Amino acid sequence: MPHSRLPLRLILLGLIAIAVVVVIWLGIGMINGLLEFRERLLDLPALVRVPLIALVAAACAGLAWLAWKLLRPTRRSARAGGKPLVADRQTIETRVADLAARNADVASLEQELIELDRRRLSGECHVAVFGEISTGKSSLIRSLASAAAPEVDVLGGTTRWVRHYRGSLPDGRELMLADMPGTGEVAGSQREQLARDEALRAHAVIYVVASDLTRAQDAELRWLADFGKPLILALNKLDQFDEAARATLLDAFADRYAGVCRAIVGISAGGSERFDRRLPDGRIEQVTRERRADVDDLLDALMAVTAGGAATLEAGRQAAVLAHVDQRSQHLARDVAEREAESTVVRYTRRAVIGAMAAVAPGSDIIIQGALGTAMVRELARIHDVPVRELDVEHLLARLGLTLRNATAIVLAIAGNALKAFPGLGTLGGGVLHAIAYGLAFDSLGRAIAQTLAAHARLDQAEAESAMRKLLTEPSRERVERVTRVVIDSLRNRNAPAAGDD
Numbered sequence: 001m002p003h004s005r006l007p008l009r010l011i012l013l014g015l016i017a018i019a020v021v022v023v024i025w026l027g028i029g030m031i032n033g034l035l036e037f038r039e040r041l042l043d044l045p046a047l048v049r050v051p052l053i054a055l056v057a058a059a060c061a062g063l064a065w066l067a068w069k070l071l072r073p074t075r076r077s078a079r080a081g082g083k084p085l086v087a088d089r090q091t092i093e094t095r096v097a098d099l100a101a102r103n104a105d106v107a108s109l110e111q112e113l114i115e116l117d118r119r120r121l122s123g124e125c126h127v128a129v130f131g132e133i134s135t136g137k138s139s140l141i142r143s144l145a146s147a148a149a150p151e152v153d154v155l156g157g158t159t160r161w162v163r164h165y166r167g168s169l170p171d172g173r174e175l176m177l178a179d180m181p182g183t184g185e186v187a188g189s190q191r192e193q194l195a196r197d198e199a200l201r202a203h204a205v206i207y208v209v210a211s212d213l214t215r216a217q218d219a220e221l222r223w224l225a226d227f228g229k230p231l232i233l234a235l236n237k238l239d240q241f242d243e244a245a246r247a248t249l250l251d252a253f254a255d256r257y258a259g260v261c262r263a264i265v266g267i268s269a270g271g272s273e274r275f276d277r278r279l280p281d282g283r284i285e286q287v288t289r290e291r292r293a294d295v296d297d298l299l300d301a302l303m304a305v306t307a308g309g310a311a312t313l314e315a316g317r318q319a320a321v322l323a324h325v326d327q328r329s330q331h332l333a334r335d336v337a338e339r340e341a342e343s344t345v346v347r348y349t350r351r352a353v354i355g356a357m358a359a360v361a362p363g364s365d366i367i368i369q370g371a372l373g374t375a376m377v378r379e380l381a382r383i384h385d386v387p388v389r390e391l392d393v394e395h396l397l398a399r400l401g402l403t404l405r406n407a408t409a410i411v412l413a414i415a416g417n418a419l420k421a422f423p424g425l426g427t428l429g430g431g432v433l434h435a436i437a438y439g440l441a442f443d444s445l446g447r448a449i450a451q452t453l454a455a456h457a458r459l460d461q462a463e464a465e466s467a468m469r470k471l472l473t474e475p476s477r478e479r480v481e482r483v484t485r486v487v488i489d490s491l492r493n494r495n496a497p498a499a500g501d502d
Contacts, residue, residue, distance in 0.1 A: 104333075109332070127203065140298075144298075145168075233264045353442075374390075386459070
């Protein structure tokens with residue numbers, strides 16, 4: 001077997017030798033070329049030589065800049081896992097205040113900021129006990145805080161709210177322990193969110209598992225690490241594994257999570273267990289007994305992680321909470337913008353319909369133009385906080401107007417079908433048809449612009465045109481019926497005075 005590898009090694013050595021020779025040859029050729037270039041440069045007149053030297057220097061600088069741009073490492077966050085970027089406190093508070101002014105529900109965001117300051121001022125060190133249901137979190141709380149009496153049961157999901165208990169470490173320092181709902185519970189998404197929020201508020205997190213991690217648990221653990229949380233991975237119910245299984249699991253955890261967790265420990269949190277016992281007379285009774293707790297390794301890990309007290313972990317805790325509030329406020333801002341954009345499109349569509357109904361002799365050529373279209377685009381841009389120039393709006397409306405001309409026949413056909421769905425409208429003539437078509441055009445324009453602004457944060461003409469073409473040719477039944485009802489309401493309002501005179 002050793003002899004079979006010899007030819008391959010010789011081939012590799014030969015290739016390396018050839019590569020070295022080629023590099024040396026290229027280097028010699030480059031040096032020779034530079035020397036020849038220098039000699040020819042010196043022979044040139046000064047008026048030609050100086051500009052040529054400047055040109056070559058500029059070219060070399062440009063190549064160096066391009067190489068730096070291409071080869072430099074991309075900027076990453078402080079953590080390899082992609083720690084969320086943290087907006088500053090003032091930016092977040094300004095956004096929350098703006099959302100409140102736009103009638104958004106920001107009570108939970110404001111309360112989060114208040115709680116952030118309250119814990120900072122208290123000086124207490126908070127540790128969250130986190131993990132899936134039935135992993136023994138509440139039993140662990142009882143082992144760490146002897147005076148605590150959380151509800152403990154063999155049924156999963158007994159913790160419904162976040163509860164805090166004061167515990168102490170062997171060195172005498174106190175910790176505020178958070179017992180939280182477990183994740184992975186059926187129909188328990190709201191309680192899961194409570195647990196995740198509390199985990200981010202804590203200075204450190206004990207992530208409790210009772211077996212190897214599932215894909216969901218692995219993702220959850222890494223999600224916490226991305227927020228910079230000091231993590232302790234605790235394998236609970238160690239007394240239920242044989243020695244070989246314990247060693248295998250803990251070694252696997254060490255390989256996978258050494259860069260994610262500050263410590264990985266095995267524990268037995270205690271708690272109760274139930275089993276059936278057969279009595280001498282043949283009857284079977286159910287017995288509940290307490291399991292012995294063994295959390296010494298966890299206590300050592302907690303002392304190491306919190307050695308500097310809350311003050312040393314406070315900056316990281318605040319960064320995690322602010323990053324989470326920032327994310328939530330951005331999501332809320334998108335929801336508010338979507339709601340306001342929807343309202344704006346409906347309002348301008350109604351105005352377009354009313355304008356079409358008021359026209360003396362409406363034509364069949366449907367063109368998006370004028371002050372109404374411009375005002376709608378500018379208002380949608382303001383909602384999405386995208387600055388636009390008047391010229392950009394004009395170009396966009398002109399381009400979409402051409403798209404609309406090409407789709408006029410389809411839009412009129414759709415409007416005609418809408419007339420058939422509402423008995424009595426078909427006898428009112430082309431003005432109603434024109435109004436429905438014009439309303440669909442404005443509705444499609446507004447939705448296309450809103451979608452583009454939300455997705456790209458700029459007026460992307462090609463994207464808006466593509467979206468508008470699809471909305472024009474494939475309108476949903478809800479949109480067609482809504483626009484048609486706007487036309488009906490407009491007709492009723494226009495005819496109401498005449499009916500009153502009779």
